[in-house]
Amino acid sequence: MSVPHAEAPATEPAATSGRPSAASRDFRGFWMAVLPPVLGLACLVLIWQLIASTSNSGIPKPAETWAQAVQVFSDPFYSNGPNDQGVGWNVLASLKRVAIGFGMAALVGIPAGFAIGRFEFLSRMFNPLISLLRPVSPLAWLPIGLLVFKGADPAAIWTIFICSIWPMIINTAVGVQRVPQDYMNVARVLNLSEWKIFTKILFPAVLPYLLTGVRLAVGTAWLVIVAAEMLTGGVGIGFWVWDEWNNLNVSSIIIAIFVIGIVGLLLEFALIKLATLFTFEEVKA
Structure with a gap:
């Protein structure tokens, strides 16, 4: 032993x-x-x-740009008039426009995506229109916004709305159409109401697709707002880039590029975390 x-x-x-x-x-x-x-x-x-x-x-060299960045971020919220404000105010103004335009697109696009995916008649009715309008450059809609709304701010928000709505409609509709038919057969046997089908079957199954559409829409909106603000003026990160170009301040333009990238990265990270909270699958960038 x-x-x-x-x-x-x-x-x-x-x-x-x-x-x-x-x-x-x-x-x-x-x-x-x-x-x-x-x-x-x-x-x-x-x-x-x-x-x-x-x-x-x-x-400019990296060292020169860094010195300019220290000066820019030493007082990011100064205000010397409507056309001379710190980078902080410009970023907040752009985010405000994106939030309003994106929020309106979500209120319209997500229910429309569920309806188009759920009912074949609506799918056949709106698919040609979506295929026709989705490839149009978002900036092509800006003159229409200026004509209809008679102002730069609502025109920029309109541009964000029209470019954000397509990813949410398409991804939500695709998610609804990919719900297994067995689920719908069970709902039919149980004689569930349309509201029960939506809340108990469609919404949980479509949520990953919906969140993917939201991520794509936010990324597109943040890209478009910079170009829209270059054309419309006012306060915003796009206007700040254009104003610095008119002043031949290339260092500030490079700083703005990094600011735009960092803000977009933070938005993407926040939405990935949101998607992770509501889905069981691992969400990657």
Whole structure:
């Protein structure tokens, strides 16, 4: 009986000797999460430095842009009149327009997507119209907004609305059409009302598709608002870019590009977290 007790301690280290420790796994995971993005940003800065140093394009170097960024963000909420405001006010103005236009598109697009996906007659009726209007550039709708609403702000919001509505309609309708027919057969056997079908069957099944449409719509809206504000003027990140170009301040334009990218990244991250809360599947960017 003494032999098994003597061999037992020797077998356990042999089984675990080849496994990495928990600390080493955590360390490796940390570097895999941090090092690739840092190297990517370093490559971007290096290429930027090389282009700025070897060309006569007038592009400022990273160090010059950083100094300008420190000055810009030292007081992001100053206000010296309607056409001279800090970058913070410009970003907030753009986000406000995006929120209003996107919210209106969600109120119209999501119910329309459910109806088009649920009823074949509506699907056949509206699919040609969607196919016709969806490829139109969002900025092509801006003159229509200026003509109808007689103002830059409502025209920009209208442009956001018209470019945000299509992803939500299409993704929601596709989600409804992909609900398994067995679910609908059970609902028919149980004689469920249309409201019960919507709340108990359609909405839970379509939610991942709906959230995908919302993410696409927000990304599109944030892209379009910059171009719309360049054309309409006023306060906004797009107008700020155009105003800095008129002042030949290229460093501020580069700063604005990074600000636009960071805000878009934050919006995307927030929607991914929202989608993760309401779905069982892992949501990736």
